[in-house]
Amino acid sequence: MKNKTVIVTGAARGLGQKYALELAKAGASVVAADINSCEETKKIIQENGSDCLSLELDVTDFSSCKELAIKTLEKFNKIDVLINNAALYGTLKSGRFEDIDSDQWDRAMNVNVKGVWNCCRAVVPTMREQKSGSIINIASLAAIYGMPYAADYAASKAAVxxxxxxxxxxxxxxxxxxxxxxxxxxKTDSAEEFLGEKAERAFDVIAKGQILQKTLEVDDIYGTILYLASDQSKFVTGQTLMVDGGSVLL
Ligand SMILES: NC(=O)c1ccc[n+]([C@@H]2O[C@H](COP(=O)([O-])OP(=O)(O)OC[C@H]3O[C@@H](n4cnc5c(N)ncnc54)[C@H](O)[C@@H]3O)[C@@H](O)[C@H]2O)c1
Structure with missing residues (x-):
């Protein structure tokens, strides 16, 4: 990833922070952006000797996304990779599809779908000029499997x-x-928050439904992110890569 500039949204914690740290280790210049402060992410990356720009971003606000693109260009002169990882997940209250709060539905769509659209349209003009770029949108097994009691989340990820x-x-x-x-x-804070006291049982049931019967760990996803961010995947586009131990077979 040397000489590549990578933007990771939702990089303050959880999976987004992990992607930012690992991509920096792989040599990328990282822009860590989130509605919450990414200073911790930046500090760890800098302690490991890499460069990082930390920005506050609201993906639902297009002007905030444009600012992200402008600040990235000012610091690193190009945008090679955008990872659209920011989303609402743990804070969404699960329930039957007909009982989901209408405001929650709108918030899920606004952040998880409009947020991805906004960030894409903020960086694409630069990528067009460069004639290169890789955009990685984080969806979820929930979209393909049809995760029950999470209609808003699953529908938002299907839209992605x-x-x-x-x-x-x-x-x-x-x-x-x-x-x-x-x-x-x-097992991120967000997943545990979403599942509440049913977390352990849910992880167990999901693992048993997979071909590879183990709970997915953060380290298991990063290789796929690195592959799509790098030129190793240069003839791969429009695809959905499942990282689910073989839950669904596309
Ligand atoms: N953890 C899982 O089990 C799992 C499984 C499949 C997919 N995912 C997806 O992976 C991604 C990361 O998941 P996570 O578990 O680390 O979740 P998380 O809640 O820890 O991380 C999401 C991040 O997005 C940020 N964010 C929320 N709204 C934002 C906004 N308007 N603008 C900018 N940033 C905003 C949050 O502050 C947070 O740091 C999400 O897209 C999630 O849907 C997670």
Missing amino acids: LGLTRVIAREVGKDGIRVNSVAPSMV
Whole structure:
């Protein structure tokens, strides 16, 4: 990843922070952006001897996303990779589809879908000029499997898959690739928050439903992110890569 500039949204904690730290270790210049402070992410990256720009970002606000692109260009002169990882997950209250709070539904769509669209349209003009770029949209197994009691979340992540395919077709001629990664459940603070007291049982049931019967760990996803961010995947676009131990077979 040497000489690559990577933006990671939702990099204050959880999976986004992990992607930022690992991509920096792999040699990338990282922009860590989140609605919460990414100073901790930046500090760890700098302690490990790499460069990092930490920015506050609200993905639902297009001007905030444009600012992200402008500040990235000012510091690193290019944008090679965008990882659309920011999302609402743990704070969404699970329930039957007909009982989901209407405001919560709107918030999930606003952050998880509009946020991805906003960040894509903020960076694509730069990637077009460069004639290169890789966009990685974080979806979820929830979208493909149809995770019960999470209709808002699952629908928002299914929309991410649709958006990925459309944008991939529209920007391919400009040398830009767009793919989705769909992980199964990972033990992050957000996942535990979402599952509450049912967490242990849920992880167990999910693991037993996979071909590879173990709970997905943060380290298990990063290789797929690195592959899509790097030129090793240069002929791969519009795809959904499941990182789910073989829960669903596409
Ligand atoms: N943990 C899992 O089991 C799992 C499984 C499949 C997919 N995912 C996806 O992976 C990603 C990361 O998951 P996580 O478990 O680390 O979740 P998380 O809640 O810890 O991280 C999400 C981050 O997004 C940020 N964010 C929320 N709203 C934002 C906004 N408007 N603008 C900018 N940033 C905002 C949050 O502050 C947070 O740091 C999410 O897209 C999630 O849907 C997670």
